[in-house]
Structures are given as C-alpha cells and as structure tokens.
Amino acid sequence: MRDRGWAPLKRCTTFRPGGRKPSARRKQARFMATLCRPSVSVPEHVITMEETLELARRRHTDHPQLPLALRLIENTGVRTRHIVQPIEDTLEHPGFEDRNKVYEREAKSRVPAVIQRALDDAELLATDIDVIIYVSCTGFMMPSLTAWLINEMGFDSTTRQIPIAQLGCAAGGAAINRAHDFCTAYPEANALIVACEFCSLCYQPTDLGVGSLLCNGLFGDGIAAAVVRGRGGTGVRLERNGSYLIPETEDWIMYDVKATGFHFLLDKRVPATMEPLAPALKELAGDHGWDAADLDFYIVHAGGPRILDDLSKFLQVDPRAFRFSRATLTEYGNIASAVVLDALRRLFDEGGVTDGARGLLAGFGPGITAEMSLGCWRTADVRRSVRQDVTRTAAQGVTRSVRQP
Numbered sequence: 001m002r003d004r005g006w007a008p009l010k011r012c013t014t015f016r017p018g019g020r021k022p023s024a025r026r027k028q029a030r031f032m033a034t035l036c037r038p039s040v041s042v043p044e045h046v047i048t049m050e051e052t053l054e055l056a057r058r059r060h061t062d063h064p065q066l067p068l069a070l071r072l073i074e075n076t077g078v079r080t081r082h083i084v085q086p087i088e089d090t091l092e093h094p095g096f097e098d099r100n101k102v103y104e105r106e107a108k109s110r111v112p113a114v115i116q117r118a119l120d121d122a123e124l125l126a127t128d129i130d131v132i133i134y135v136s137c138t139g140f141m142m143p144s145l146t147a148w149l150i151n152e153m154g155f156d157s158t159t160r161q162i163p164i165a166q167l168g169c170a171a172g173g174a175a176i177n178r179a180h181d182f183c184t185a186y187p188e189a190n191a192l193i194v195a196c197e198f199c200s201l202c203y204q205p206t207d208l209g210v211g212s213l214l215c216n217g218l219f220g221d222g223i224a225a226a227v228v229r230g231r232g233g234t235g236v237r238l239e240r241n242g243s244y245l246i247p248e249t250e251d252w253i254m255y256d257v258k259a260t261g262f263h264f265l266l267d268k269r270v271p272a273t274m275e276p277l278a279p280a281l282k283e284l285a286g287d288h289g290w291d292a293a294d295l296d297f298y299i300v301h302a303g304g305p306r307i308l309d310d311l312s313k314f315l316q317v318d319p320r321a322f323r324f325s326r327a328t329l330t331e332y333g334n335i336a337s338a339v340v341l342d343a344l345r346r347l348f349d350e351g352g353v354t355d356g357a358r359g360l361l362a363g364f365g366p367g368i369t370a371e372m373s374l375g376c377w378r379t380a381d382v383r384r385s386v387r388q389d390v391t392r393t394a395a396q397g398v399t400r401s402v403r404q405p
Contacts, residue, residue, distance in 0.1 A: 033183035033184065033238045034234070034235050036118070036227045037344075037348045038224050039115070039224065040338065040341060041114045043082045043110075045083045046082055047080070047083060048080050049073075049078060049217075052073060053074065056070060056217065057070070059091075065210050065213075068210055069210050069214060072214045072217075073218070076214075077326070077329060077330055078217065078334075080331055081219070081333035084106045084110075084201070084221050085102065090200045090201075091203070091205065096260055099261055100140060102198075102201060103141075104141055104145075107141075112152065114194075115153065115192065117225070118225035118227055119192075121227070126154045127155070127156055129155055130159060130182070130191065131159065132149060132155065132161055132191075133193050134161070134196070135167070135174070135196075135337045136165060136195065136196045136197060137167070137168045137169075137262075139196075140165065144161060146162075149194075160182075167337070167369065169253075169336045169366075170366065170367065171337035172224075172371075173340055173362055175193040176241070177242075177372075177373055190227060190229050191227070192227055193225060193226045195225070195336075195337040197221060197337055199221055199334070201261075202264055204261070204264075206260075215264055219334045223338065224341035233380050235378070238375045239376065240284065242280070242284045242373075244369070246369075249273070249367065251265075252368055271304060271306040272306075273307075274310035275314055278315055290358060295317075295358050295360055296357035296359055297353055297359035298317065298325075298359060299360070299361045300322060300325050300360070300362045300363075301364045301365070302326060302328055302329040304329070308322045308326055308329075324347050325339065327343075328346065337365075356377065358374070361374075
C-alpha cells in the first residue's frame with residue numbers, strides 16, 4: 001500500500017457534453033449534488049471513561065460478569081461522552097412518558113441552532129430547502145419534528161418531510177443517500193439532513209446483560225445537520241449510493257419495546273460484521289470503476305473500535321484513513337446516526353482535501369444494514385457564489401419591500 005503522503009490523487013471523471021457517453025454504471029456521476037459542511041452539537045453534561053467505570057463498579061458490585069463488562073467498556077476507546085441531563089437524572093427512570101417529554105423538549109431547544117449553522121455553512125436560506133430528512137431512533141414524535149421545524153424556522157410549507165426512525169446508526173448514511181436520490185430526481189433541489197440522538201434517554205437500569213452494560217459505556221448524545229445542495233457548494237459531490245443487508249441478522253441489533261421504553265439489544269456477533277460488509281463496499285466502488293482500497297478519504301460509522309480495525313483489515317486500508325471516525329468515537333462515544341456527519345465535519349475542520357479527491361461514506365446499523373455512498377471533493381466556484389449571494393440579497397430586498405405596508 002502506497003504512502004498517501006505523496007501519492008497522486010485519483011481525480012473524478014465526469015460527463016462532458018460532446019464527449020463519450022458514460023456507461024450505465026457511471027450515470028449517477030452526472031448529477032452534481034454536494035454534501036456540504038455538517039454542523040454538530042453535543043450537550044453540556046460530560047461523563048468520562050473513569051466516571052463510567054466507577055459507576056459500573058458501584059452499581060453492579062455483585063454482577064458475576066462485572067470484570068468482563070469493565071474490560072469491554074475500557075476497550076471501546078471512548079474517553080468522554082456528552083449527555084442531555086446530569087448523570088444523576090440520567091440514572092433515574094421516571095417512565096417512558098416522561099423520558100419522551102425530555103426528548104421532545106431537548107430536541108426543540110437544541111436542533112434549530114444546529115440547523116441554522118448548517119444552512120449558513122451551505123450559504124442557503126431556510127426557504128431554499130426542498131426536503132427535510134430527519135433521523136432519530138432515541139425518541140418518538142408524531143407529527144415528526146420536521147413539522148415543528150417548518151413552522152418555527154420559516155421553511156416553506158411545501159417542504160417535503162422524510163422522517164426515518166428505525167434504521168438506528170445506519171440512518172446517517174441512509175439520510176445522505178435519500179438526499180442524494182432526491183437531488184438526482186430534482187437536480188435544482190436542496191435537501192436538509194438532521195440527526196438528533198439522545199441515547200442516554202434509553203438507559204435501562206434493569207438491563208444487566210453484558211451487552212447492556214457495554215452500551216452504558218459506549219453511547220453518547222449528539223445533534224448534527226448538513227445540507228445537500230443540488231447545485232454549487234463545497235464538500236463531497238455525491239456520485240453513487242447503495243444499500244446492503246446481511247441476511248438473517250435482523251435480531252442482532254434491535255429494540256425490545258416495553259412499557260419502560262426502548263430496551264437496546266446487542267448481539268455479541270455484531271463487532272464481526274465488517275467481514276461480510278466489506279465485500280459490499282468493494283462492489284459498490286468497483287461498479288463505479290473505483291478501488292475501495294485506493295481512495296483518498298473514508299467517512300464511516302464508528303460503532304466501536306473493532307469496526308474500524310476490521311474495515312482497515314478487510315479493505316486493506318491504512319488505519320489512519322479512519323481517523324475522523326475514531327476521533328468521534330473517542331471524544332463523543334457512539335452518537336448513533338450523527339457519527340457519520342460528525343466524522344465528515346472533522347474532515348472539513350482539517351481543511352478538506354484536494355479537488356477531485358475520491359471518498360467513501362458509510363453508515364452501519366440494524367438489519368444488519370450498510371448504507372454506502374461514493375463521492376468526490378469539490379470546491380464551490382467563488383465567483384458563482386458571489387453572484388448567487390447578490391441575487392439572493394436582491395430577492396430578499398424585494399420580498400421585504402413587498403411585505404411592507
């Protein structure tokens with residue numbers, strides 16, 4: 001494997017009018033939807049690895065498998081997690097109804113600011129958005145939070161709503177793919193992705209299996225939002241997406257829904273799922289004429305350290321290629337569907353990559369499902385952005401003048 005410090009980037013090949021017609025497997029490349037810089041926020045209450053281990057020792061002193069659980073928690077590599085309530089409140093269970101009220105209250109309090117930053121980063125207004133894709137598996141609302149957001153934040157009443165509640169950690173990748181599909185169908189459209197996960201609200205004090213104890217030290221809370229622009233923007237130009245489900249694994253990651261809420265069940269075989277999923281990633285890249293082992297950036301869901309270690313092994317990729325995902329896991333824990341967006345945010349924070357750099361994005365979750373996409377890095381045409389800003393400002397001025405009495 002060559003040193004990526006000096007290796008030349010493999011540039012994207014796009015269709016040019018008058019040139020050779022692209023093959024069927026490359027048709028998606030003609031649609032230039034761009035995933036822009038994500039905005040991410042984590043709550044202010046922090047719990048460290050040391051505090052997590054001490055809590056486990058204190059609350060489960062007589063647990064026969066406590067040493068194993070402590071070792072598994074330590075091996076996650078999670079150093080800190082952020083939660084929406086103080087740990088004292090998190091450890092109490094007032095009932096599913098009260099917990100869901102906390103979910104709704106905290107979502108309405110925290111999500112709008114994250115969305116606004118994502119819109120600002122994409123240089124768009126709320127009225128420029130054509131569809132909102134809202135993903136969350138840690139609380140329930142009907143109507144979805146999307147309806148409240150449309151009313152509260154000034155999105156147009158014709159904005160489509162796509163809430164996704166049952167794909168768990170894979171939903172971040174699924175949201176990117178559904179946004180790509182929408183912008184492919186409507187090339188001038190813009191999509192807003194929102195991921196809101198308060199995993200701490202799913203803590204169940206009566207769940208004492210080793211898998212449950214491990215989850216108590218793995219998951220954290222976080223909110224992320226990002227815009228997929230149909231035209232323009234700086235970020236990942238989405239070219240192809242796909243989904244793959246490992247047969248007969250639907251009970252490996254699941255909720256047991258009881259009167260007390262969502263009880264998370266995690267099969268011990270889950271960490272080994274990258275071996276059957278890696279070929280699906282390779283096939284998606286191969287169908288696009290790429291080599292999954294020879295890309296320039298990798299943004300994947302970090303469910304745990306073995307997921308990243310095995311991807312490195314089975315894709316034959318330098319472990320450092322997954323540094324953004326590993327940093328999210330270390331600093332925030334597993335924040336479910338928001339992981340992929342936070343890892344991408346870290347790529348932006350590092351300065352992005354050279355125009356034309358090729359990359360892979362993937363989320364993994366219940367099913368066992370992989371939601372995968374391929375794209376190239378693009379930087380917006382500054383001159384075009386300036387023209388668009390002038391046009392938008394003029395349009396806002398006209399709107400204000402019309403509305404004045």
